[in-house]
Amino acid sequence: MQSRLPILIFAILMAAIPFVPGMPPFWIVLLDNIGLAALVAMGLVLLTGVGGLTSFGQAAFVGFGAYTTALLTTAYGLSPWLTLPLSLVVSGLLAVLLGLVTVRLSGHYLPLGTLAWGLGLFYLFSKLEFLGRNDGISAIPPLSIGSFRMLDPGSIYFAIWVAVILSALLTMNLLDSRTGRAIRALRRGHVAAEAFGVHTPRAKLLVFIHAAVLAGLSGWLYAHLQRAVNPTPFGAQAGIEYLFIAVVGGAGYVWGGVLGAAIVVILKEVLQSYLPLILPGSGQVETIVFGIMLVALLQLAPGGVWPWLMSLLPERTSGRKPDTSLKLEARPRLPGQSGILLHVEKARKQFGGVIAVNNVSFDVQAREIVALIGPNGAGKSTTFNLITGVLSATSGSISVLGRKVDRAPPQEIVKLGISRTFQHVKLVPDMTVLENVAIGAHLRGQSGPLASMLRLDRADEAKLLAESARQIERVGLADQMHQLAGSLSLGQQRIVEIARALCVDPMLLLLDEPAAGLRHMEKQQLAKLLRDLRDGGMSVLLVEHDMGFVMNLADRIVVLDFGTKIAEGTPATIKTNPEVIKAYLGVAA
């Protein structure tokens, strides 16, 4: 992660601004508003830009935060400092409730769902008697420390920007951690993350809560800045506005949220105060220009302004190699016999009328390399998905170390020591190779989100990264460790997937076409690696089309054709098996 120096400079600058002589108070008000919007946008960066969950409903959480403190400080006379945790808790709890309903929605349901409850809650704010209906609640006490009362925008300025900078630090810490990697993997679909033990619904709920709490914080500050709340700023329009602040700034970047807030707030202000001078006449001209500028901005920089600015800076590759001498504890082993690792008994998978896997049975023993071959569409990848719990079998059973795992989800299978790679590479392209591989070690770390935010996870994190670095070196990609996974060739990406799978500390490695896209020398290196792994006590089950590679490597081969097992045996017997030759060449030789 980048150094903390620029943030420190930024913090000092922000702290100095109010003391600049002749600073117009109006600018401080603007900066207050930017800070408030930045807090919400930061949550959206995590939720939408990083986690891939688009929410229009954030304004409602700002409302929860604001109304909680407004009600408790006016009607019950609580101190604002006491209502701070309460505001955050209320936002967080409601996020849990709404999140349980909405985060499971996929694709476009989610943003529309959030829009719906965002609107509904806005109308609720404006209709509830105890929240003052459309008039809201006024005469909210100001924040105060001792006898220092933050009555004007200039004094609450510090509270707001301390909150922004702290939240940014905590959010960046979170992203740069075990939990953060799980969150960053969400946007690329859940199969890969789940194959390494990430509980994706929980990770989604977590970012949802994080975003809501940040919004609640913004609401709490807002209530004490304005010292009055009414429903208007918490409506759907505001929810949409927060989202476009995040997108304009650069939805994947924490500082993009702050920059976006600055751009949007200042742009609106400038348009509101100067446009009527240029174009006198009926109002709303600024809305028109604002809308047009928004579209133009997106056409010029669809990724947002922050990444565009960053690309102007000279590139820094500041990857430090982790200290590989740190040892990571081994995966907890199940007590069990070591003979048959995997036993597939009459496994069958039907998709409607198509039988993808038809009563296939085979075993994988300890310390052996088994190859699963067959023409395209033979059911090889489906068999992998059945074993790893991505799909559940229509009938038949699959046992690992003698235990049935038919209905076990992927997260349970990987705990048993079965890890895999994918036929279509599933890496997170905008994460480094090291970070991608570290997802493989997810289950071997313990630190939770709170520990990560507070940087209490560093010892754990260092061990995870050390293990990842060791596995990357083992597969021969040490030079690419700090490159973005998306910048590697497809063949190298497959090798990265193997390193990630090795981070599980598996007993059985499932490789789906690992040699595809590799050059001759690389294939030989891969074969050597797999033999070494076997000699070190690991078993390998691989799907592969390169017959030369398979015949030289595998101890045993299982041949599938149209979902049915047609042969099994040593490479020598398979080569001469008439059924196999017929399946591959179409006629009996």
Place this chain on the structure above:
Amino acid sequence: MNTTIMLFLLQDGITNGAIYALLGLALVLVFAVTRVILIPQGEFVTYGALTYASLASGQMPGTAKLALAMGIGACAFDLFAARKALHGRLILRSVLANIVLPAIVLAVTLYFAGQKPPVAVCIALSLVIVAMIGLYLYRIAFQPLAHTSVLVLLIASVGVHLALQGLGLLFFGAEGQRGPAVLSGAFTAGSLRFTGQSLTVYGITIAFIVGLWLFFGLTLYGKALRATAVNRLGARLAGIRTSLSGQIAFLLASIIGALSGIMIVPITTLYYDSGFLIGLKGFVAAIIGGLVSYPLTAVAALLVGIVEAFSSFYASNYKEVIVFMLLIPVLLLRSLAAPAVEEEKD
């Protein structure tokens, strides 16, 4: 509760629901083809309605000028995009479609504006004007963003909504307007009174649903649109111009929006910003329909209309809360019914 009231509410709900159904259909159409969540759909409604009402009351609607201005913009985008391979026919076609056409429409509108033309002329002019706005809108705002993510398209959609709503205020003022009934007269069946207007609403909704169904099922353009919806790249490789698909989708959406507006404006007073909420209720219907199914969207829209009618009678304060909260159980059911599937996102 009394049967008359119930029947009356039901009728009211169905009339509103039919409008939401049309809007829901348009949203589904545009989303499926272009991945744009069309928030400005509501503006098409108000533009159609208020253009119609202005014309009928003898005023000059500003939307005709907007269409010409946007046409000039669209032409500029066309020429800029093709700047490396400009040739006469392309320029001519772009100028004809983007500048000459709206100029003619503007001239016709100017001609009719002062003299309170017959209803049919008002309808035709309003439809053409809004249809052109929809078409050019796609060219200017969305076609250059066609390759970006749904999120970016959505934000652009919000920007367009803001700009169009602001323009709406500029053109039509803050006061609401009503238009003359499209079909006057009424008849009574039992205790229910059917106005010509509400019958028009039912008729047009049904005609559109059937028409869209035929269009997508039977025509080549309809199939091209569906192909684009499923796989943009694949459709392009098969020779379908995806930008054309987008234009057709926007054209249809703006016509549907304008038509809905023309149908409601005789029933309720519309303001420049009424469209947003009307469009959102179409959204609710579209979401309940899953953004994919046209018949389901239509049924859901009727449901939304009926729930709205009943809640405005029994708990008018909470009318909007109830309508939007209606989604939560639906979403809950949907998320329980459909197990999460892997999505390949780009």
